Amino acid sequence: MGSIAERLAAVLDRIGRACERSGRAPHSVTLVAVTKQRSVAEIQEVLSAGAVNIGENYVQEALAKHAELGRGPVWHFIGHLQRNKARDAVRLSDWIHSVDSLRLADELSRRAVEQGKRQRVLVEVNVSGEATKSGVAPDQLAALLEGMRSLEGLTVEGLMTMAPWVDDAEQVRPVFAETRRLAERCAAAGLLPQGAHLSMGMSSDFEVAVEEGATLVRVGTAIFGPREAAS
Ligand SMILES: *Cc1c(COP(=O)(O)O)cnc(C)c1O
Helix, strand or coil, rough: CCHHHHHHHHHHHHHHHHHHHCCCCCHHEEEEEEEECCCHHHHHHHCCCCCCCCEEECCHHHHHHHHHHCCCCCEECCCCCCCHHHHHHHHCCCCEEECCCHHHHHHHHHHHHHCCEEEEEEECCCCCCCCCCCCCHHHHHHHHHHHHCCCCCEEEEEEEECCCCCCCHHHHHHHHHHHHHHHHHHCCCCCCCCCCCCCCCCCCCHHHHHHHHEEEEECCCCHCCCCCCCC
């Protein structure tokens, strides 16, 4: 299996090769090491191996880790976010990947203004249409972005998506390609910046996501090994 440092290097290498295959600059992709359920010691290990960006899913867990690690790493909040956790999420996070409603966006905006901060956010889109996945439906995306335009304190950086779990990552290529097309359409309509960020790809499918334009990939298991089953 190797050490965390070795697996991190292997993932970065695979990202680099996926960039090469698709004619992209290797530095156009940022690796977010997903650290949910990982100990502070494991996070320190990945940071000393050179990782800079870490992703957490749960506000309580992130708060505890943040108290120990501070502002050193770049913090990405990637989990489903409830409005009553918005204040802490804004306090903790450099990026929030999981905005999926105007009510949540509004609360994040209020908290960002209160904290005198500009919060970078991504809008999560449920491109695969799976009922179990969060995210705004593609046909509601433009309306949500339109509604978010007037919100202070937020910088809308792009889109995030989660593909369904499949054995063969090629099967989810259309999900990533569609997310990119949605971002391009929204950018053309002035609802997203040109060259908007795309947060897509996890351990099982990040190379395909990079080939389809991901700028942020969220990888846990391939770096840290399998997570404990939730008890
Ligand atoms: C857990 C998680 C990941 C990382 O998944 P791995 O399969 O461990 O790479 C990425 N994105 C989100 C939103 C997650 O919850």
